[in-house]
Amino acid sequence: MLFLKYRRMLMFCILSLALHASGALASEEVQTVTIGFVGALSGVSESFGKSLANAAELAIFEANRKPFKINGKRVQFRLLRMDDRNDAERTQRVAQALVKAGVIGVIGGTNSNTSIAASKIFADAGVPQISPTSSLRKYTGQGFRTTFRMLGIDDDACIYLGEYAVKELHAQRIAVIDNGTVFGVNVGTRFSEVAREHGAVIVSRDSVSDVLMNFGEILQRVKAQDIDAVFFGGYSAQTSMLAQSMLRLEVKARLVTSMNGIVGSSFLISSGVAVNGTVAQEAGIPFNKMPGWKKFEADFNQRFDFQVYSMTPYAYDAAHVLMAAVRRANSLNPRKVTNTLHEISFKGLTGIIAFDAVGNPRSPSYTIYEAQNQKWTAMKTNTMR
Missing domain, CATH: 3.40.50.2300 (Response regulator)
Structure with missing residues (x-):
């Protein structure tokens, strides 16, 4: 009987602490920080684009489980997906919409031509753009401080x-x-x-x-x-x-x-x-050589049950490195986040992520x-x- 009494008291204490913690979280001020995704979410490249967007979504889900505060308010990231249909002209309209929505940064586009088409719009707004797939030299060769790529040059x-x-x-x-x-x-x-x-x-x-x-x-x-x-x-x-x-x-x-x-x-x-x-x-390196690949694959399949392409992990890391830069900059000013991206060294799924002066990966693999x-x-x- 005494054992049961102490057990009930212990359970009551645990429940009280849990309710107190959840109440504390609920009472915290939360600021939603939007990350943009631009890519082909329909048409012949729909599956590819959605795989990349899903990877960015998974990264955001993971980051939100380890919250931090800026200016006393808890940061909650969300992904705003926009479909450019692999069309450069449409990409420019999408880019303008994302800037208007106040995004902190953008993952995309999903090919070099659309990434290039959007890059000046993001540069003029000071919004960092990290493409997980663009391989044309011209993308980061335009002189915009806001353009970054995850892949080496083709x-x-x-x-x-x-x-x-x-x-x-x-x-x-x-x-x-x-x-x-x-x-x-x-x-x-x-x-x-x-x-x-x-x-x-x-x-x-x-x-x-x-x-x-x-x-x-x-x-x-x-x-x-x-x-x-x-x-x-x-x-x-x-x-x-x-x-x-x-x-x-x-x-x-x-x-x-x-x-x-x-x-x-x-x-x-x-x-x-x-x-x-x-x-x-x-x-990049083979999947089985990526640190943490098995966990990523299991989590991705459980959450989305969707095709993983060779470039999918780079969208995941692009979102993670962007959020890491927000945290390190301790700022929601996109220009400060851009500056931090130029200095960051981040251990990601695909390896160490660090960018050179023009936004290329410092040590790309093939x-x-x-x-x-x-x-x-x-x-x-x-x-x-």
Whole structure:
């Protein structure tokens, strides 16, 4: 009986403390701080854009579980998602709406062209913009202090891929195709330069539309030229169709590509057995090398049950580093947050995040993967110093 009496008293004390704590939290003044997300949330890139937005949402959920105060008020972050449909003109209107909404910072856009389109609007407002996916050099080369990127630059990546194709794949005769976009032309040109430097011959160079899905004519021609590899600078869906066309036309050359987000399950599913032998380079280190990857994957799947792309963790880290800068700056002034981002060194899921003077990652990594038995296998990781 005495034991039961003390047990009831203990439970009463615990309950009282819990109610007191919850009451204290309820009585605290809370200020809602809005983080913007801009990306493709509809259309052909809907799944990709939503995966990135979900990752930012997960980061905000985690940060709100460890609250802090600024000016005596508890900070509560929220994410404002805006759909730009991968359209540069629409992105500018979305950017203006986010500035008007008073965001502390922005995660996005989800490709280089839309990120560039929005960058001056955010710069004029002093709002930091962290793109988790933009790889064009121009994005951070415009001179805006507010632009930051999580990935390395795409033509820098070709330094490693061009050497790998020649030395490891022993590709001496290479056909190069791009899809006519700034990205496609950039990576195609840089890959060609590096491959030549290592002794390869570029036997043909073709530029196609970014919506072309029939590569039969080009492949019939290059097949007759006894090639060892086809390099393609283009989008994921086009790369999948190219892989299937190469299999159907019995083109024995390796398919090589860079920085277009194909390393993941969706490309494996869409390409089927045609994916085998494909060599792809993506930004960053492999998932299984990321500290905390298993927890992130479990939490993400439990909360969203959604596709994780190779760049999804970078949206998660972009949101975390932005909130860390708010906390360190002890300010809700976006310009002060921007200044802090230029100084910060943050341990994230993808590694140590630190930006140089123009907003590029200080030590970007690139990993070369090969599709084997319809699975991606990491072959080699290179880190710029």
